[in-house]
Amino acid sequence: MQTQVFLVDKDKPNRKILEKAAAILTGGGLVAFPTETVYGLGANGLDAEATGGIYRAKGRPSDNPLILHIAEQAALQQLVTTITPSAKALIDQYWPGPLTVVLPRAAIIPDVITGGLDTVAVRMPDSVVARELIALAGVPIAAPSANTSGRPSPTSAQMVITDLGGKIDAVIDAGPCTVGVESTVVDCTTPVPTLLRPGGITLEMLIATLGAVDIDQALMTKEAIPRSPGMKYTHYAPQAPMTLLEGQPDKVAEALRQQVDKAIAEGKTVGAVVSQETAVHLNPAVKAAIYGLRCDAATIAANLYAALRYFDEQPVDVIFAEGISEKGLGLAVMNRLRKASGHRTIRA
Ligand code: AMP
Numbered sequence: 001m002q003t004q005v006f007l008v009d010k011d012k013p014n015r016k017i018l019e020k021a022a023a024i025l026t027g028g029g030l031v032a033f034p035t036e037t038v039y040g041l042g043a044n045g046l047d048a049e050a051t052g053g054i055y056r057a058k059g060r061p062s063d064n065p066l067i068l069h070i071a072e073q074a075a076l077q078q079l080v081t082t083i084t085p086s087a088k089a090l091i092d093q094y095w096p097g098p099l100t101v102v103l104p105r106a107a108i109i110p111d112v113i114t115g116g117l118d119t120v121a122v123r124m125p126d127s128v129v130a131r132e133l134i135a136l137a138g139v140p141i142a143a144p145s146a147n148t149s150g151r152p153s154p155t156s157a158q159m160v161i162t163d164l165g166g167k168i169d170a171v172i173d174a175g176p177c178t179v180g181v182e183s184t185v186v187d188c189t190t191p192v193p194t195l196l197r198p199g200g201i202t203l204e205m206l207i208a209t210l211g212a213v214d215i216d217q218a219l220m221t222k223e224a225i226p227r228s229p230g231m232k233y234t235h236y237a238p239q240a241p242m243t244l245l246e247g248q249p250d251k252v253a254e255a256l257r258q259q260v261d262k263a264i265a266e267g268k269t270v271g272a273v274v275s276q277e278t279a280v281h282l283n284p285a286v287k288a289a290i291y292g293l294r295c296d297a298a299t300i301a302a303n304l305y306a307a308l309r310y311f312d313e314q315p316v317d318v319i320f321a322e323g324i325s326e327k328g329l330g331l332a333v334m335n336r337l338r339k340a341s342g343h344r345t346i347r348a
């Protein structure tokens with residue numbers, strides 16, 4: 001299959017082009033499209049056959065449910081049996097935006113979407129391209145990240161092509177994503193809403209709106225079984241084994257420098273995913289993917305997956321990654337780095 005590439009402006013997308021892409025979706029095809037978080041791989045969310053194609057193209061395990069994307073708040077009603085007060089509060093505050101709510105599913109939703117769960121995850125993205133595409137399709141669009149399962153999510157159309165070129169009908173290219181990490185997933189069916197996946201809407205923002213938020217234990221320890229099925233899989237992983245260094249910033253930078261020097265002395269080719277501040281003190285032999293300034297979690301989030309994918313073209317034997325503070329977007333960044341490293345961490 002030849003994957004068509006549709007170029008559009010991110011703020012004023014050409015309607016004729018989006019109509020073409022929407023027609024592919026309503027015809028049962030697969031279209032990757034940009035959102036503010038990452039590029040998604042879309043299919044008609046009410047068509048079990050079409051959504052089955054998402055799992056095949058990505059190589060995604062069938063028990064990992066998909067998020068349904070809608071173009072307006074009113075579309076939520078037909079997808080769920082109740083909108084709980086916590087969901088209502090979150091939606092009023094953060095939609096459109098990088099927030100996914102989990103609610104009891106309505107009967108029209110195919111089992112393939114929910115991985116057999118009795119709940120469904122729904123999000124209304126902020127991206128104009130995404131919302132206009134969904135509105136033109138006239139159906140909720142199931143859209144996981146448009147990467148091969150296990151690989152870092154794509155934040156550009158080029159990354160989508162690298163993973164899925166030839167396997168999907170089309171990709172809409174509107175340039176890089178602004179947030180760079182996936183949406184925050186909150187289970188709104190529990191008495192106290194539960195954070196299942198940290199993302200673009202921070203824990204601090206959730207607490208400001210809801211008062212109290214539980215955190216899924218699986219986010220804190222690698223032993224607990226996650227309540228968001230997708231979180232149990234190794235994810236976001238670059239091609240070489242990666243070790244994450246965590247702790248106080250100066251100690252992390254120093255420990256990372258030592259690990260790098262030791263690996264180079266052993267004759268290894270070494271990669272580092274690091275801040276600008278740390279990069280300048282590293283052995284010049286290291287291949288460094290710089291994710292931004294240490295204190296700027298928003299920029300780090302936006303650059304994170306490009307940094308992890310940098311080692312696709314720059315093969316290395318081992319990678320060391322510099323951890324950051326878990327404040328704000330840092331929690332989502334650290335969650336992805338821990339998973340990308342398969343929980344191979346060193347406390348500095
Ligand atoms: P992706 O779209 O690739 O970022 O993955 C979707 C994420 O949403 C996965 O981590 C899923 O486990 C999670 N998710 C989707 N539906 C549900 C649900 N009904 N309950 C809990 N988590 C869900």
Ligand code: MG
Pocket residue numbers: 144145153
């Ligand atoms: Mg994903």
